[in-house]
Amino acid sequence: MxxxxxxxxxxxxxxxxxxxxxxxxxxxxxxxxKKHFLMQEGxxxxxxxxxxxxxxxxxxxxxxxxxxxxxxxxxxxxITDIDSFTNETPSQLYIQALEDSEVLLISKKDKEFAYxxxxxxxxxxxxxxxxxxxALQRRIIDNLSKTADRRYIDFIEKYPNLFQRLTNLxxxxxxxxxxxxxxxxxxxxxxxx
Amino acid sequence: MxxxxxxxxxxxxxxxxxxxxxxxxxxxxxxxxKKHFLMQEGxxxxxxxxxxxxxxxxxxxxxxxxxxxxxxxxxxxxITDIDSFTNETPSQLYIQALEDSEVLLISKKDKEFAYxxxxxxxxxxxxxxxxxxxALQRRIIDNLSKTADRRYIDFIEKYPNLFQRLTNLxxxxxxxxxxxxxxxxxxxxxxxx
DNA sequence: TTCATTTATTGAACTTGTTCAATGTTTTGA
DNA sequence: TCAAAACATTGAACAAGTTCAATAAATGAA
Numbered sequence: 001m002x003x004x005x006x007x008x009x010x011x012x013x014x015x016x017x018x019x020x021x022x023x024x025x026x027x028x029x030x031x032x033x034k035k036h037f038l039m040q041e042g043x044x045x046x047x048x049x050x051x052x053x054x055x056x057x058x059x060x061x062x063x064x065x066x067x068x069x070x071x072x073x074x075x076x077x078x079i080t081d082i083d084s085f086t087n088e089t090p091s092q093l094y095i096q097a098l099e100d101s102e103v104l105l106i107s108k109k110d111k112e113f114a115y116x117x118x119x120x121x122x123x124x125x126x127x128x129x130x131x132x133x134x135a136l137q138r139r140i141i142d143n144l145s146k147t148a149d150r151r152y153i154d155f156i157e158k159y160p161n162l163f164q165r166l167t168n169l170x171x172x173x174x175x176x177x178x179x180x181x182x183x184x185x186x187x188x189x190x191x192x193x
Numbered sequence: 194m195x196x197x198x199x200x201x202x203x204x205x206x207x208x209x210x211x212x213x214x215x216x217x218x219x220x221x222x223x224x225x226x227k228k229h230f231l232m233q234e235g236x237x238x239x240x241x242x243x244x245x246x247x248x249x250x251x252x253x254x255x256x257x258x259x260x261x262x263x264x265x266x267x268x269x270x271x272i273t274d275i276d277s278f279t280n281e282t283p284s285q286l287y288i289q290a291l292e293d294s295e296v297l298l299i300s301k302k303d304k305e306f307a308y309x310x311x312x313x314x315x316x317x318x319x320x321x322x323x324x325x326x327x328a329l330q331r332r333i334i335d336n337l338s339k340t341a342d343r344r345y346i347d348f349i350e351k352y353p354n355l356f357q358r359l360t361n362l363x364x365x366x367x368x369x370x371x372x373x374x375x376x377x378x379x380x381x382x383x384x385x386x
Numbered sequence: 387t388t389c390a391t392t393t394a395t396t397g398a399a400c401t402t403g404t405t406c407a408a409t410g411t412t413t414t415g416a
Numbered sequence: 417t418c419a420a421a422a423c424a425t426t427g428a429a430c431a432a433g434t435t436c437a438a439t440a441a442a443t444g445a446a
Contacts, residue, residue: 062338070330083327119312126319129326134276136329137263143336144369145255148433167393176337181433183395341403360423374403376425 001029004052005104008076012127019118026114027104032056038079038095038103045084045091047105051077054101055165059094059173069174072098072162078128079103098170148177149185194222197245198297201269205320212311219307220297225249231272231288231296238277238284240298244270247294248358252287252366262367265291265355271321272296291363341370342378 002024009015015023027050032038038056039045051073058079059069070093073079084091085108106114114121142151152175156163163171168186172179195217202208208216220243225231231249232238249266251274263286266272277284278301299307307314335344345368349356356364361379365372 060334060338062334064338066338068334068337070333082323083330086323086327115316119315122312122315122319123308126315126322129319129322130275130279133322133326133329134279136326136333137276139333140263140329140336141253141255141261143333144261145253145257145259169393178434179394180396180435184433187395362423371404372424373405373426377403380425 001052002027002104004076005050008050009124013120013124015118015120019120023114023118023121026110027106030103030105032097032101032103034097034100036097038097039081039091040094041092042090043084044088045081047107048078048080048085048111049103049105051075051079052102052104054097054099055162056095056097056101056103057170059096060092061094067173068176069170072159072166072170072174074162074165082129099165143176148175148181149188151175152182152185153189194245195220195297197269198243201243202317206313206317208311208313212313216307216311216314219303220299223296223298225290225294225296227290227293229290231290232274232284233287234285235283236277237281238274240300241271241273241278241304242296242298244268244272245295245297247290247292248355249288249290249294249296250363252289253285254287260366261369262363265352265359265363265367267355267358275322292358336369341368341374342381344368345375345378346382 005024005027006020009020009023029052030038030049032054038049041061053075055075056073056079057069058071058073058081059067061067079095081091081093081095083089084093088108115125142154146154152171155171155175168182169179172182175182177185198217198220199213202213202216222245223231223242225247231242234254244266246268249272250262251264251266251272252260252262254260272288274284274286274288276282277286281301308318335347339347345364348364348368361375362372365375368375370378
């Protein structure tokens with residue numbers, strides 16, 4: 001059940017079998033059915049999660065009612081609202097399952113316990129946060145410098161697997177364009193082939 | 194010389210005087226004159242820096258020759274290319290002083306030394322990276338959901354101090370719009386008052 | 387299977403932002 | 417202090433992306 005999780009951890013740092021077991025035992029499995037929410041706006045995010053099955057979207061609804069997707073999380077991805085979780089403030093995000101899904105959740109208290117009792121866990125999350133940080137920086141530059149066509153093509157190349165599993169509505173909300181315009185981009189690309 | 198730095202650290206975590214001194218001693222001061230570069234594209238970023246005086250911009254030049262500003266760093270801000278520094282890959286960024294400036298630099302080797310010998314330093318950088326992570330997430334959502342007028346007004350409100358010190362060219366490159374268009378936004382705002 | 391719901395496509399009119407070129411203003415360095 | 421360079425503004429033509437409304441296609445639940 002925690003195979004994927006242990007693999008993911010060992011991909012970032014080295015842990016003894018004992019440390020690994022101790023850390024993994026802090027997680028609880030949860031099933032989330034398609035369209036159901038792991039968290040909604042206004043709640044305080046009490047968990048950090050690791051997806052073992054299915055697919056989630058993390059999104060925001062702005063003052064005009066438009067949805068912006070911050071990221072998608074499929075198997076082997078971590079998921080949380082780091083802002084709400086860290087500062088214990090009401091979240092501005094929704095986390096919704098786009099397929100029948102399963103996550104391993106760790107509570108804030110248990111994560112603190114891990115930080116204090118398994119020193120390398122501090123490093124694990126520093127390294128993971130750094131990686132996300134790098135990805136976010138790249139996305140900001142891409143959003144500033146690239147046209148929507150280019151961002152769409154890059155998305156397909158970077159996440160061919162997600163592309164298969166997502167509707168164009170979801171992809172448009174990630175790229176920051178209307179789904180009608182995405183449709184026109186798709187036509188243009190198709191006609192070029 | 195390291196007063197600002199110690200204050201900044203104590204803002205994030207608790208350290209004994211000894212730990213603090215030991216960590217601060219790993220930094221070297223460097224002056225960077227206006228318009229000079231702390232780092233340029235293609236170099237491998239060998240340092241992490243803390244600005245004690247002046248102002249820097251961290252930016253990228255895209256394939257069409259346009260500049261995108263990732264962030265500005267004034268006094269009390271940290272500065273690095275975390276991607277290049279972490280992965281030891283050639284940087285895609287420029288770091289340039291916009292005023293006569295001073296930074297305290299720590300090398301990768303000394304930072305590793307600190308991680309291994311002052312356990313709380315691991316926590317310091319985890320906490321700092323988390324905060325940046327949160328800020329980057331907010332910026333992505335803002336870039337996706339807000340119009341240029343709104344982003345400009347928000348920028349002024351959020352960084353009134355930076356607004357004073359920056360040219361409109363720099364601000365436009367941060368907002369992701371042409372400086373001509375920023376000029377038109379400014380006229381529109383001025384006429385409304 | 388079927389019918390309701392969600393998703394995708396299309397066109398026309400519109401808004402936001404860019405590009406280019408010209409002109410005026412401010413800063414800066416010798 | 418003064419000329420050169422950098423910065424800021426403006427208008428006109430254009431390109432990128434949105435909005436709205438209509439229709440078609442795919443999906444899903446009973």
